[in-house]
Amino acid sequence: MLANQRLLPLGFVPLLIGSLIWIGLSARGVEIRGTKTSTADTRIEDGLVAWERIYSVLTSPRCINCHTATNHPQQGDDRHRHFANVIRGPQGKGVPGLSCISCHQSANADSTGVPGGRNWHLAPLSMRWQDQNDQPLPSAVVCRSLIDRAKNGGLDGQALLKHHEEEPLVLWAWNPGRRLDGTMRTLPPLTHDDFVAATRQWINAGMPCPR
Numbered sequence: 001m002l003a004n005q006r007l008l009p010l011g012f013v014p015l016l017i018g019s020l021i022w023i024g025l026s027a028r029g030v031e032i033r034g035t036k037t038s039t040a041d042t043r044i045e046d047g048l049v050a051w052e053r054i055y056s057v058l059t060s061p062r063c064i065n066c067h068t069a070t071n072h073p074q075q076g077d078d079r080h081r082h083f084a085n086v087i088r089g090p091q092g093k094g095v096p097g098l099s100c101i102s103c104h105q106s107a108n109a110d111s112t113g114v115p116g117g118r119n120w121h122l123a124p125l126s127m128r129w130q131d132q133n134d135q136p137l138p139s140a141v142v143c144r145s146l147i148d149r150a151k152n153g154g155l156d157g158q159a160l161l162k163h164h165e166e167e168p169l170v171l172w173a174w175n176p177g178r179r180l181d182g183t184m185r186t187l188p189p190l191t192h193d194d195f196v197a198a199t200r201q202w203i204n205a206g207m208p209c210p211r
Helices: 002-027 035-058 139-147 157-166 168-172 192-204
Strands: none
Touching: 035 139, 035 192, 157 168, 157 192
16 A cells, blocks of 8 residues: 555656646647648748738739729829720730830830830739729739739739739839939839739638638
């Protein structure tokens, strides 16, 4: 009987050790169960933060002026209607006699204030980022349209990243040239490198969209 009483405390040793480990990890903010879920949640949260940075660029005048919901492009930081009654046309490139490339050449013409770039055209209506009242669409709506391959030209994540990295009309947003009065057009709120980095982070997080 006495021997058993002496051995009894030894049975608590594993329990004591386990308790001390649990307390130590908890003090460091480590969750014992659900660690994978917590990591996934953090990754999604980081992806959503990256998306909002992307959204700030997509809805800046340099981008949204061509991603309209209207039958015409827009101009300027105030996003007013394109002069000369320019209209979209069947392929987003204007109409015969008033096509986009009639004025917009392969490079900016700073002497006249006319911007330019390769294959100048409006984005398709499936990629519109404003509503009929000329207001930017909500972040969640723009996000879902960007990842919808039926709307975005069949681009998956890596193709979207390449588009943001290399597409000439995307790059133009960071080299928009001068206005007719000689002043520089404003740039998007992120540098191009930061925009690409945010795109990569968002894609690596699984391209999450806000609810």
